[in-house]
Amino acid sequence: MVRVGILGATGYTALEAMKLLLRHPGAQITAVTSRTDKSPLAAVHPQLARRLELSLEDLSIAQLQERCDCVFSCLPHAASAEIAKQLVEVGVRVVDFSADYRLNDPVSYKKWYEHEHPDPARLGNTVYGLPELFREQIPAANLVANPGCYPTSAILPLAPLLKAGLVEPGDIIVDSKSGVSGAGRTPKLGTLYPECNESISAYSVGKHRHQPEIEQILGRVSSATPQIIFTPHLTPMDRGILSVSYSKPTRSVTEAELLEILSDFYKNEPFVRVSKTLPTTKDVAHTNFCDITARVNGGRVLLISVIDNLIKGASGAAVQNFNLMYGFDETTALL
Ligand SMILES: NC(=O)C1=CN([C@@H]2O[C@H](COP(=O)(O)OP(=O)(O)OC[C@H]3O[C@@H](n4cnc5c(N)ncnc54)[C@H](OP(=O)(O)O)[C@@H]3O)[C@@H](O)[C@H]2O)C=CC1
Ligand SMILES: CC(=O)N[C@@H](CCC(=O)OP(=O)(O)O)C(=O)O
Numbered sequence: 001m002v003r004v005g006i007l008g009a010t011g012y013t014a015l016e017a018m019k020l021l022l023r024h025p026g027a028q029i030t031a032v033t034s035r036t037d038k039s040p041l042a043a044v045h046p047q048l049a050r051r052l053e054l055s056l057e058d059l060s061i062a063q064l065q066e067r068c069d070c071v072f073s074c075l076p077h078a079a080s081a082e083i084a085k086q087l088v089e090v091g092v093r094v095v096d097f098s099a100d101y102r103l104n105d106p107v108s109y110k111k112w113y114e115h116e117h118p119d120p121a122r123l124g125n126t127v128y129g130l131p132e133l134f135r136e137q138i139p140a141a142n143l144v145a146n147p148g149c150y151p152t153s154a155i156l157p158l159a160p161l162l163k164a165g166l167v168e169p170g171d172i173i174v175d176s177k178s179g180v181s182g183a184g185r186t187p188k189l190g191t192l193y194p195e196c197n198e199s200i201s202a203y204s205v206g207k208h209r210h211q212p213e214i215e216q217i218l219g220r221v222s223s224a225t226p227q228i229i230f231t232p233h234l235t236p237m238d239r240g241i242l243s244v245s246y247s248k249p250t251r252s253v254t255e256a257e258l259l260e261i262l263s264d265f266y267k268n269e270p271f272v273r274v275s276k277t278l279p280t281t282k283d284v285a286h287t288n289f290c291d292i293t294a295r296v297n298g299g300r301v302l303l304i305s306v307i308d309n310l311i312k313g314a315s316g317a318a319v320q321n322f323n324l325m326y327g328f329d330e331t332t333a334l335l
Helices: 012-022 061-067 079-089 106-113 131-137 149-163 210-222 255-265 311-325
Strands: 002-007 027-032 070-073 093-096 143-145 167-178 228-234 241-249 272-274 290-297 300-307
Touching: 002 012, 002 061, 012 027, 012 311, 027 061, 061 079, 070 079, 070 311, 079 093, 093 311, 106 210, 131 149, 131 311, 149 167, 149 210, 149 228, 149 241, 149 255, 149 290, 149 300, 149 311, 167 210, 210 228, 255 272, 255 290, 300 311
Parallel strands: 002 027, 002 070, 070 093, 093 143, 167 228, 272 290
Antiparallel strands: 167 241, 241 300, 290 300
């Protein structure tokens, strides 16, 4: 049995991770942390009553090392790397939900996150936990950078076409919509009900930190230098992301051909479904699937994808990575 600790257990991604791990035959949750809350977990997450009888604790690195083989760090960026680097050094394996280890180098991290990286030497050397593209690197990893939610939705459809040289890397637009849980449970003005209900808004236009993540990861898989214009939107729903990318084909291409290339690329993937149908966020809610379709319109390639931001965009991806790290069937607890 692999003993798993959950850092930041009061948050949304942590709740989803715990619900998934409770269904996992090879995992036991042995620690749940909060900086200040000492309540029984069920007092914070009533869904876990009678399912996980643990109380929240503020644990030291030594205590986590004693109780856990692996830790899911569901902490915000910067706070996560501070702890992850110490855990990895004492032999605890970490799946990091934050963005701390996703980018290629400390210079771009500082530019987009506006602070120094707490563990710069590991940037660029850490495995990016998107199994569909980096599966072979995950089993041996002590630290896995779980992907961002928007990047997962954009990278999965674009990667096969960039790898095949079928779209121009220098001219790609990604337009994404997210449910409000994407912003986490920590209160913020913009996620108060009267601010975001019955309203859709674009935000972080031209400066969202997922733009370099999408560019850098697509660069790693395709040997091109993709340039992305990424615009996220907050939409009045609890969960789900829908992304549409617009790119220029390098040659004449049909919708049928695009679907065939995508289907072939993902034919052995348990969690990517390619079809002709226009996908909706409801189709993948509470699941680890990414549904993808393609269209050709106005001389552009349109790729449309949906995920659940809390599952394939965070906790489901983490469990998928955990399964690979510990040699379980990749779909365990996820289907
Ligand atoms: N929500 C989503 O859809 C996605 C989130 N992510 C990433 O996953 C991580 C967790 O996100 P999410 O669960 O949504 O966030 P939440 O805000 O719901 O939870 C984060 C938890 O971290 C703890 N925390 C907050 N600030 C600090 C700090 N400075 N130091 C230590 N602990 C802190 C809090 O617990 P307490 O106050 O009890 O200590 C809080 O409950 C983040 O890095 C996020 O960017 C990634 C993909 C998708
Ligand atoms: C709706 C919403 O606010 N979404 C979050 C993305 C969540 C995520 O994946 O963020 P990390 O890269 O920090 O892990 C945002 O735009 O900041």
